[in-house]
Amino acid sequence: MSAARVNLTLVAALVVPAAASAALVPARGHLDNTDIALVMVVVIVAVATAGRRAAGYLAAVSAGVWFEFFFTRPYHRFSIDESADVVTFVLLVLVGAAVTEIAVWGRRRHTAALRQEGYLHDIALAASVGATGGSSVELIKDVAAQLIQTLGLTGCRFQYGVAGVGNPPRLCRDGRLLVDRKPSNAPTLPAGVEIELLVESGGRLHGRYLLSAPAGTVATPEQRRVAVTLAAQVGAALG
Template structure:
């Protein structure tokens, strides 16, 4: 699975930022104590952790210790430390850097989760309000949810079909609980990424299938987190209720045309 560009940038920054900071601090080497120099490098570690991730923060802490040793302890421009006090400062820099990097990364994740949850709640409420108001037809609601799914899951394409079963046999299926099933097995999205080809997300109401969204992930895209996949399932459920599944069948009209991102008619 392709590594996200953000993570690649975080790793590169974790290696280079402490090196550049240590170089910038060279003119202050004789006027500042070793402890103060180490504290300034901790600031760099915090910045990397806040912008990147916890692994980048840990790498930045290690890089900071290495360049602190190389540029700011005697003998200079060597990874050997002669003075015991400098050894203690380097060890403290590593410990504090690691701890602070994890705290900063955790704070960034919590902040991101809070913002994402608020966005998900707003999206769900807007779609629910639209469905309840009756101001749009079921087809318009399907199109609204289709666009939401493309945005939420970073899809290359998405279409809706009322067919009872997809053509060509079973497809990998995104369940309402956020899990992905492929050929009867739970697909590990974190390790394997999205499977190739289309994935179905069923629109289910009262235990019956009103239709299915046939989704094509963007090649190389990182799968959305569980919370986002749960929102996708809830949106599909709203579509199912809007279509008012009858008591005796899998859909109101299994032969009805599908709705796609390119037109409102799809022969599939």
């Protein structure tokens, strides 16, 4: 999310609950404060769906403050005289925080599902090209582009019939990363060197992809498995 969008979300977290509270003032006396609080929870949810935890918490606090200002006695003062309103105020903030966590979790799950769908699409596309006898040259180029997108690389190139030259880090078929021929538990990909991803089929080496990753690039186990699967599709086509 860009800095401008983050700032806009945080501003909305402050302003939207205030505007909603002011709009509900005519209903004061006609609705119970608990009903007003429920409406404010809906406002918090609307802000929290942006996926920013900070914005959701800020909206919860803002909603609580403006609820207290407009709907608890004495009105238009930042003080509360009735214990029931104190409880409502505290619950409003706590519920707002809870729904923020739920909204953030839901958004992340949705993003993960979309990412998974994209991975499956890339694998299916590579498999279909190999199965239908499409151009292996085009398949190699397409998979290189997919590897760049999947792993967040800055570059990816293919070499025919080569493996291990220069002892580069290697992304293995099981998703493990070998550095100096030893397993690496680091979640990030090595930077400043090319990472070798072999293209094989039936025990026969066809070549390798050389992957260039910027510093700090995290490759999840799922992303690594997708990369290996894509390389296997090229191996199957070349075989």
